[in-house]
Amino acid sequence: MKFKQLGLVGCGLMGASFALALQDKHLVDKVVGFSPSQATRDKALQRGVIHQAARSAAEAVQGADLVLIAVPVSHTAACLADIAPHLSADCLVMDVGSTKTDVVAAARAAMGDKLACFLPAHPIAGKAQAGVEHADASLYQDRALILTPLAHNTPAQIATATALWQAIGSRVHSMTPEAHDQTFAAVSHVPHLLAFAQVNGLLQQPQAADFLKLAGPGFRDFSRIAAGDPAIWRDIFLANAQQVLTQTxxxxxxxxxxxxxxxxxxxxxxxxxxxxxxxxxxxxxxxxAASRTDQNQRLPSAGESQED
Amino acid sequence: MKFKQLGLVGCGLMGASFALALQDKHLVDKVVGFSPSQATRDKALQRGVIHQAARSAAEAVQGADLVLIAVPVSHTAACLADIAPHLSADCLVMDVGSTKTDVVAAARAAMGDKLACFLPAHPIAGKAQAGVEHADASLYQDRALILTPLAHNTPAQIATATALWQAIGSRVHSMTPEAHDQTFAAVSHVPHLLAFAQVNGLLQQPQAADFLKLAGPGFRDFSRIAAGDPAIWRDIFLANAQQVLTQTxxxxxxxxxxxxxxxxxxxxxxxxxxxxxxxxxxxxxxxxAASRTDQNQRLPSAGESQED
Structure with a gap:
């Protein structure tokens, strides 16, 4: 398995790490990348994340046999609509969004006959610090990767995507978009919501500052995820509203x-x-602990991921 | 400041660590200890936690000028009633309970004219592993210690207790029993309750096992305190019911x-x-982080305390 050209839409932490991982494993000949920020494009070129900077998402995907959409979830629909007319019919397109039902709906609405290219994906990986400067070829090593195949996805597409993520170290799981969104509402989105609510419940009270002075390691660990990025979590809660409310x-x-x-x-x-x-x-x-021993997994450090 | 005899009621992790810390700092000549378990008394003697094993709590406190009650919260009332007739009038008696309003009520009901000896205390310290075998002279080093003085406590008593805990490394705070119970309901008890509820909310669902397979570092940290000891947390929630329900x-x-x-x-x-x-x-x-740097505090490790 080797790709001729990766079209990378979004050169932040997730996208740049994917490009580095593919290059590290010699899985791709060329990476053409787009980010709206000139500074990000320049850094991506300097770090060797991309070989060529594109002036638009559409330009980045032209001629690509592999595309990764690594943009904020709220931009995914617009991005899919932008790139669809420019995709080769045999291109494999994946995203990295934390919610899947909404992305599938956006793809169905936006991609026309290129919908067949799209296989939704969600790597359970991240770092506390975002941005191309923190990109890491080992970001996906020993982490879970969820594929949520659709009716149009061929066995060959699914096999290629699975082999690709496994080659960069991920443990690949497959489930429906609905099961994905239910699962992550249960084990990630709602814990974040509860942590935000617990901190806000303290802040409502006039003694909040005194309370916090005596907070110890229990509070520290419980509320660690309450420091999450507000824009990321706003988008996740809105995109997965129904499953989140079911879980609460x-x-x-x-x-x-x-x-x-x-x-x-x-x-x-x-x-x-x-x-x-x-x-x-x-x-x-x-x-x-057993699974870490079995699979020689990297132990993720506290605060590693913005949206685990 | 030096004590002639510490009467230690309860030779588990908390009590034994206190006795070791006092000996380490040469603050006590002799320790007489009681635990209901013969095995615990033997280990406490072997480790040098106590110099003499008593056959009862009452015997442990006879002749003592300092007493520490380090028993499960639900046993405190009975323990105070047992020892009161045997206390010297000038003895300083403290406990280590995680709730204070209930302990004060128990002391008022049980101690008669020896109530004057009692100064309620709560060290914010612990370890994941309990028992005399895990006792550690540095357990209270760089940790908070709350005193909740009562109307009968003299300035001299409070000064002695403060100096004692400071000498073994604690940062001493003073507040009313009600403020204590409110504060710890807010920053410790309710986070534990929410973590228990979040895990139980998962377990209600038939897909719980599948959900948990994909839980990552966010869930790990948020729910770390949900592994707490059921008997300890049952007692804390019942003892502090009103403040816990106010905080929820x-x-x-x-x-x-x-x-x-x-x-x-x-x-x-x-x-x-x-x-x-x-x-x-x-x-x-x-x-x-700033307070750790300022005070050269020990960074507590995850899972360190059963009831932080």
Missing amino acids: THFRIALEQLEAAITQGDAAQLQALIAQASQARSAWQLGE | THFRIALEQLEAAITQGDAAQLQALIAQASQARSAWQLGE
């Missing part, structure tokens, strides 16, 4: 059960509810 | 504001709410 309903039921046991002074029920969570969380940790 | 009310208001912005598709309001949390959390982190 499950959360509320569980919170109300705990609160009822507290209110009623029902020690046995309260302990049982806590034990259920505690055992599941401890088992998860053990499973993670 | 603040949390709910903040969550509903975020959900309303999502439901209404109000991107500007949603971003503003997230930015408020994100800025406050980032500022807190910077303040913590």
Whole structure:
């Protein structure tokens, strides 16, 4: 497997790291990249992320047999519409968006007969610091990569995409766009929402500053994700609104059960509810540790990802 | 400042570490300790935590000029009633409980004229692994220690207690029992409750195992405290029920504001709410880092404390 030309739309952390990883593994001959910022394009050229800077997304994808759309989720629809007329019919186009149902709807609306090129993807990777200057050829190493194939995707397309991400070190999972959005609402989007809400709940109170002076390592870890980028999380919550709200309903039921046991002074029920969570969380940790050992995974550091 | 005899009631991690710290700083001549378990008493003797094992809490405090009650919160009331008749009138008695209003009520009910000896305390310290075998003379080094003095406490008592905890490295704060319980409901108890509820909210769903397979570092940090000890957290939530439920009310208001912005598709309001949390959390982190540099604080490791 080798690609002649990668058309890279978006030369930020995610896109630039993908281009570096492909070059590192000798999977691509040439990278043509576009970013709206001249400074980003210049840095991408200087760092060898791209071999040629394009003046538009449309120009970047011309002649490409592989395209990666690595733009903010809110720009994806416009980007797909821009590039569709310029795509070769046999080009493989993937994105890196954190939500998939909305991207699929945008692709269906915007891509016309080039929809057949598009295979939605979501790498579960990132870094606390964004931008081409933090790009890293190993960003996708030992991280999960979700493909959400559509009815039009051929087995050959799916096999090529799988081999490509595996070649740069990712563990490839496949699921429907709906299952993807449900899963990440449950394990990522709602934890972020709860962390934002917990911090805002403190800030509502006049004693907030005094409270925070005594916050310790429990608060530190619980609220680490509350420092996430506001524009990224605004877009994710809006794009995945339905699944996020479904998951907060499950959360509320569980919170109300705990609160009822507290209110009623029902020690046995309260302990049982806590034990259920505690055992599941401890088992998860053990499973993670085992999977790291099995797969020689890189242990992600705290604060690594903006949107894990 | 030097004590002749520490009466240690409870030779687990917290109590044993206190005894080791005092000996390390040459602040006590003799330690007499009691734990209900023979094995714990033997280990405490072997490790030099105590010089003499007592057959009861009452025996441990006889002749002591300093007493530390380091038992599970749910045993504190019975313990105070047991020891009160055996205390010297000039003895200083402290506890290490995570909640204070309930301990004060128990002391008032149980201690009679020996109530004057009692100065409630809460060291914000711990380790993931409990037990005398993990006792550590540096457990209280660079950690916060809260005193919640009562009307009967003399300035001399408070000064002695402050000097004692400072001598073993703690940063001593003083507040009312009510302010203590409110503060820790806000920054510790409710984050734990939310983490338990989030995990239980996942477990309610038939896809829970699939969800958890794709959980990443965001979930890992957010839910780290959901692995807490069920018996410890049952007792804390029941002892501090009112403040915990007050804090979940603040949390709910903040969550509903975020959900309303999502439901209404109000991107500007949603971003503003997230930015408020994100800025406050980032500022807190910077303040913590600065305070660590200023005070040469030990950076607590993840999972260090069962009840931070």
